[in-house]
Amino acid sequence: MWESQELKTREYREMRKTVEARIAEVERKVIVRPTTEVLDGLTAPNARESWKALEEDRNYQRMNAVMPLLFAAVKIKEATKKGRQFDYGRIDIEQHLIWL
Template sequence: MRKTVEDRIVQIRRKLVVRPAVEVLEGLVGPSARKSWEALKKGKQYERMNAVLRFLFGAVIIEASSTRGRSFDFGRVDIEPNEL
């Protein structure tokens, strides 16, 4: 029972992460969004890129592997979007 409660606490804490304000998306929406994102990457503005991803996504959950080896099973990745 303790494991169940601890798992619930972890899930709730993930949702309590403070997200940046919508201003972080300024200049990154619309038809030129890809170019703007590439400009951030080229300018090594990783902090802003991180803020954008935190704004859009609540959590990335990777389940335990069920197979052995060096291959990565993308089917065990679950991305939780934030409510906008």
């Protein structure tokens, strides 16, 4: 419609702004899954030691990339008591379907 001049510049820009906003919203929701390399060394019998090495190296980026592969969700229930102590019983961890 733009090329055949059925739209005025103002109309085109308004439509484009709407479409770009929709694209930006969808892109914010897209989850980029890490490749299998992120699990190298973490699935063998020495996985615990490999994880400790990541902690010692402060390789938080890789550790964070692994977490979504392990857990589908971590839900924290509403507090039932007041105070400064955190009640770990409020935490529900849903395993990722690939581990069930």
